[in-house]
Amino acid sequence: MINNIQARLASALRFPLILLCAWFSVSAWAVNSLPGGPALLELNLQPPVTAIARDQAWLNDLLMIVCTVVFIGVFGVMFYSIWKHRKSVGHKAATFHESVAIEITWTIVPFVIIVLMAFPATKLIVAAKDTTNADLTVKVTGYQWKWGYDYLNGEGQGIAFLSTINPKMREFAAVGARGAPIPDNYLLDVDHPLVVPVNKKVRIITTSVDVIHSWAVPALGVRQDAIPGFVRDVWFRAEKVGTYYGDCTELCGKEHAFMPVVVKVLSDDDYTKWVAGEHQKLAAGSNASSAPVASK
Numbered sequence: 001m002i003n004n005i006q007a008r009l010a011s012a013l014r015f016p017l018i019l020l021c022a023w024f025s026v027s028a029w030a031v032n033s034l035p036g037g038p039a040l041l042e043l044n045l046q047p048p049v050t051a052i053a054r055d056q057a058w059l060n061d062l063l064m065i066v067c068t069v070v071f072i073g074v075f076g077v078m079f080y081s082i083w084k085h086r087k088s089v090g091h092k093a094a095t096f097h098e099s100v101a102i103e104i105t106w107t108i109v110p111f112v113i114i115v116l117m118a119f120p121a122t123k124l125i126v127a128a129k130d131t132t133n134a135d136l137t138v139k140v141t142g143y144q145w146k147w148g149y150d151y152l153n154g155e156g157q158g159i160a161f162l163s164t165i166n167p168k169m170r171e172f173a174a175v176g177a178r179g180a181p182i183p184d185n186y187l188l189d190v191d192h193p194l195v196v197p198v199n200k201k202v203r204i205i206t207t208s209v210d211v212i213h214s215w216a217v218p219a220l221g222v223r224q225d226a227i228p229g230f231v232r233d234v235w236f237r238a239e240k241v242g243t244y245y246g247d248c249t250e251l252c253g254k255e256h257a258f259m260p261v262v263v264k265v266l267s268d269d270d271y272t273k274w275v276a277g278e279h280q281k282l283a284a285g286s287n288a289s290s291a292p293v294a295s296k
């Protein structure tokens, strides 16, 4: 009898217990927003730190408004017509066929809307592709699964290194939420971030040695495919000192999730100091992190 009651109690409590355990494991996942990277409950684009990223946010809002107005207009007319002309109130089907006026209208109106949307979009794409007069040029090479940075031109010329994910992140990924608390920069920490000066036009040239990758940093409004055998370019001028996070955004193999992009934006003075330090390391020839990318 007692055994029976115990068994019933256990089975009755099983579900709430599972819920409780799930709750505790969920609370163990708790992470905070990462400045310069993803934020908790973020619904919109990341806060922009370049003019291009700001324009992208504005364009996104504008197009969203246009789409919403069109959506409400089209579905409003449709549902009103269905409801107003239903058979149960005795409505008879119309028998007309062809209407030149209606057909011209529903061709011209969407055409005008699309052309109006294409103007600001094209303008922005052209601006995002204008890589002339850069202060600094960095070649970004995609590898399975890391990034290579070569400073080709401008202050810092000659610096080259590989940027690889912090191996701790792989451990976090392997044990999942059952392990230690997950850091805010989960999967977004590298050994050597790309370092650039603030308010300087940085031209990024992308290429790859194996498969197609894509170098992207949302806060900088930058995303460019890195294609083997091809060279593409993009640019940004960061307006705020800070660290900004992105990811490879082209599925490139089993460790695609383990090749984040981290860009550290420094003040002019700090950047000059960083460059001096890197050149010193290069001259000493003792720093593995500054080994030329080609000799990976």
Ligand SMILES: [Cu+2]
Pocket: 212, 213, 214, 248, 249, 250, 251, 252, 253, 256, 259
């Ligand atoms: Cu990739």
